[in-house]
Structures are given as structure tokens and as C-alpha cells.
Amino acid sequence: MSNICASILSLKPYQGGKPISELQRELGLDKVVKLASNENPLPVGEKVQQAIMQATSEIGRYPDGNGFELKQAIAQHLSIAVEQITLGNGSNDVLELITRATVCCASDEVIFSQYAFVVYPLVTQALGATSMITPAKNFGHDLEAMLAAITDNTKLIFIANPNNPTGTLLADSTIYDFLSSVPSTVIVVLDQAYAEYLNARDNAIEWLKEFDNLVITRTFSKAYGLAGLRVGYSLSSSEIADYLNRIRQPFNVNHIAQSAAVAALADTDFLQKAISLNQQGLRQLAAGFDELGLSYIPSFANFIAIKVSDASVVYQQLLEKGFIVRPVEMENYLRVSVGTKNENEVFLNTLKSIL
Template sequence: MSSEVASPKAVDYVAQLTPYVPGKPIAELEREYGVSNVVKVASNENPLGPSPKVVDYLQQMLLHPQELARYPDGNGFVLKNKLLEFYSAFNSTRNSTSRSKEPLQLSVNQITLGNGSNDILDLLARTFAGQNDEVIFSQYAFAVYPIATQAVGATAVITPAKNWGHDLDAMLEAITDKTRLIFIANPNNPTGTCLSAKDLLNFIKQVPANIVVVIDEAYEEYASSVDSPYVEQYQSMLNVLYDFENLVISRTFSKAYGLASFRVGYAFSSSVIADLLNRVRQPFNNNTFALEAAAIALSDQNHIERSAALNWQGMNYLIESFTQLGLDYIPSAGNFICVNIGTECAQIYEKLLYEGVITRPVANYQMPEFLRISLGSMDENKRVINALQNVLGKLSTDK
């Protein structure tokens, strides 16, 4: 018998996965680089944080530590009903001229809750795709799509991008009898590109009914804001959910709602799809405080309006600054923007870390010359531009 100790062997498609790489945490930068007063603009977080109402709730919950010993509501009753109440009046409560004034007809059994919207994407892949199946998504699409696809042994079909965004005609042409799932982020991460409601609706109409179409609307609150330059062309596909049994809309509380650490995502779909997703969803995948915080956050739309207004103020400032610096960028409908730093992008990213500024390199998205920069407070935005000017200036001098 061999003296070698056998090690566990994963299935090939899992063993070959490249894991998701998050933005560098502030504590890690302080620890490794010895810097302080760090600005993190790497993970598309809300610089205002959560609603003050959520903060008040959490402070009150400190008085009830016994709740820590109890399991959360595995069905998320309160949050689901708050979502239903909010989105049933969706068109009349959001100031978008691109929306119909008719209330949406939704039911609780159309909702799936996730541990962040990433959990929803993973559930969709596990439910509808497997070995010998194909999943379509675009070049420069969110990194979780290929991870979720490969984790279930399905084949990723990556269509070439068009102007850094989705080429919907190319995606339609890529459909075969093996296609089970299509992922589209609108706005797209990391490029920020935005599809018009007309084009996206026309696309969904042409997809065979046996293929699940997932519209990832993680940044909807920014694109649909009254301050957004995209408000006229952008429209959530929630408005047409009842017309398509194969349509799934995923959302998150991690971005505009400022609850990234709580990990709360959700999806609207047909009741048939929601039932299937809830069969594979882990029990208690949302904790008690996250469920309640999300429900409270949903009730404070003034906070969302303030967050979106700050975002677009900051976006205008960054765009003006990039123009002055002679840097190209990709126009974005989200709370981030990709700027073309050039062939020395990796070096510049590293030098920015020593300036106490954490941005996000996107070489893993086949965009090696770009940095993705999240919108922060105006003070943070100015700090980012000043640091970038310093680094570029020193680099030019060294040459």
C-alpha cells in the first residue's frame, strides 16, 4: 500500500474555479502599508451609509440581546410584505417620467430572499443549469456570473461586448438548444453601461420561454433617480414581469440602501420560479437584524434620494476631473465609473494605496488599463482626484 496520504478531490469544474476577489478592506491596507485616514472607493458602497432609521433600530436592538439566541424568520415574512407594499405602489412613489402610472400587480409568492443578490444569482445557476447546459452573459459582465456558471458544471457562453456593454443581438444569436439561463446586469458592473427599456424589452420578447432571463438591477436606484442623466431611457423590468414567466429581476440592499455588511438581496419572478428557488435556498439565509434593517431601510426613500443626488454630484465632479487630466472614461449609470489609466494601471493602483486610496483594478474583467472608482462623499472624491494627480505627476517626472 502506498505511504502517500490521499487528499480530497473536488470535481474538475470546481477545482478550476478562480475565486471572487473583493475590494481591499481598509483594515488590511492600514495593516500592510502603514497608512491611515484611508479612503475606500473600491466596492460601490454608499458613502452615506444606511438610513438613520436603521441606525436607530440597531441601537435599540442592543437592549434585547436574547434575540441573538433565536433563529430568524426563515420565510422573511415582514420583509417580503414590505417589498410587496413598496413595489405595488412602485410607479407612483418613484419620480421617473419613464414609468407607467399603473401600480404593479405582485404577490408574496413571487419573492425570493438571498444572502445578498450574489446568493440569488447562485441559486438561479443551481436551479436551472448543470453539466451539458449553457449560460449566456456578456464580455465585461459581473464576475459572479462565470463563477456561478462554472460551480454547477455548466458552460459559459460569453458574447462580445458592444461599446463596453451588452450586445443584445449577439446574445440572441448565441442561444442554442442547450441554453438554460441568461444573465444581464442593467446598469452593468463593472462598466456602468445602461440598456434602454425599449431594447431590453424587445430582447426579452425574443428569448424562448424555456430559457430563464435574469435582469440584475443592483444599481437601479441610481439609474432611475431624477438626478440621473439616464432616467429617460432606463426602466426597471419589474414593469413587465407579469408578461414573461421566464423573467427574474434581482435587486440588493447593499448599494443605495447602504446595508452591504448585512447581505440582503431579493428577486421577483413568477411564482413557479420563486418556488423552485426557495427549494434550494438555504434555511435562515438572512439573519434577524438584516431582515428588519432592510424592511426599515425600504421605508426611508428620502435617504435613497439623498444618496442618489450625492452620487450624481460626485459623478459630474469625477468626469470633469478626468477630462482635465486627459483621461478617457466609460460613461456610467451606476455609483462607480471606469477610468482608463493606461498600460501602467497596475503600478498606479499600487501607488494610490500608498496615498491611502483604495480603488478597484479590473484586469480580471479583461480591462487591464482601467480602474473602477466608486463614488464617495465629495470630500472623498476630491481626495481621490488629488491622489491621482499626485501619482500621475510623480510618474511623469520619473520618466
């Protein structure tokens, strides 16, 4: 159609991990194990279940458009001002809001790494801006190359830490030095979707006091186990948060999702259980890949990228056996999410039989 923006015509829509029900329909399988979307394999905790049940009595009403209770809970949890928080329908929603707020024309440039979250190029292209892709360094971000790529037209930089789909991690000192070198007119997004799995001191929050151009994005979809409810948020200066809230949809986080997220923040036992399960799962998968003689990228998230002889063939063979993993834009690599101990074991045995 001639009236559609040129940047949209060549845009390929985001493809999530294949749903379990879809594979069951396609192949007539009863048992399917999904290790494709970096989801938390644990069922949600009792506190969240109770919050969801209570919230269903009010679904006939619009949700709180300002997310008062959830913002209060996040602010208390992270010791940050409510005015610095922007809520989103998953962190993807927030990433798009940030991009919409910063790029305005085709000459505006957005910098991100060669192997980084697929949403970065998608939102950049959708808004008609220019993608500046810097080569990866050891499968992760090369911050020196990203600094060198900055021009007068640079509006936005995306950094995922830990990175998806490679699982690599940048040291806090390295990121801090990078932030200190970026012009204050350029917005830097630090995407921390997997931050909880690090189970370490959260230094990035403190950087917000020093860098007005820093935006941190997070999600309840991973360690908190609320992927199906879509809740994410950003932390930034109150000025940036104000701009983001001007353009976000008024009810972008539904009532049940807000209630569940508040309960999830309070359920520290569930979070620690999820972190522990993930640490054990990473070791289990790594040991299995070592036994199979497969190379992989050591991960700090809840997945591991492994290299096989022919990723497309192995991916299809795994599907036929009832295992969903994720092909990625890296030659002959597959990304495998951490499952339960049993899911990991059965997957490794199946992979062994295929190889």
C-alpha cells in the same frame, strides 16, 4: 485532491475590494479611502440605526426563515405579490440560487457578456456548466450577439443593467425586445443592483406579468447602504420563486439584516440623499478625469471605469497613498466608486500627483 469536482479545481475565488483594515496593516496607514466596492459612502440613516438596535435584543433567536415582514415591505414598495419574492444573503446568493436551479450538467450553457459581473462566470464554473461569453458592444451588452448565442442547450442568460464594471445602460425598449425574442424555456436574469440610482420609472416590474422566464435581482447593498448586512432579493413568477425557495438555505438572511432592510425601504429621505450625492459625485469625478485628460466610460451606476497608461502600477501607487480602487478585467482600466465630495476631491488630487 482526486475527489474534488474538476470545475472547482481551476476556479479562482471571488476577490472583493481590499478591506480598509488590511491596507492599514500592510502599509501602516492611518487614513484610508476605499473607492473599490461600489458601496454607499453615507452612514446609514437614523431609522435603520434604530431598527438595528431594536433587533439586537432578539439575536438569540433564529430569524424568520420566510422573511415575512421584509417580503411584505418589498411587495408593498414595488406593488408585487409576496409569492414572487425570494430573499438572499445579498444578491450574489440569489444569483447562485438561480444558477443552481437551472443548470444540471456540463452541457448546459449560460450566456453573459464579455464585460459583466464577475459572479456570473464564477457560479457557472462552480456548477460545472458551460459559459458562453458574447463580445461586448461599446463596453456593454450586445443583445443581438446574445440572441445569436442561444442554442438548445442554453438554460440561463445574465444581463446586468446598469452593468458592472462598465456602468453602461441598456434602454428599456431594447431589453423588452430582447425578452420578446428569447425562447420561453430560457431563464433571463435582469440584474438591477444599481437600479435605484436611475431614479426613474421601473418598467421591468411590469414585464414580469408578460414573461414567465424573467427573474429580476436587486440588493440593499448599494443605494440603501446595507452592504455589510448582506440583503438581496429576486422578483419572478411565483413558480420560479417556489423553486428557488426550495433550495435556498432556511435562514439565509439574518434577523438584523431583515429589520434594517424593512427600515431602509421606509426611509425615502435617505434614499434620495444617496441618489443626489451619487449624481453629484459622478459629475465631480467625470470633470476631474476630463481635466486630467483620462478617458472613461460614462456611468449610470455609482462608479466610473477609467483608463490609465498602466493600471497595475497606478493601482499600487494609489494604495501606497491610502486609496483603494478596483482593478477590473479590462486592459488598463480601474473602477472607481463614488465617494463623498471630499473623498472624491482628495482622490482626484492624489491621482493627479501620481500621473
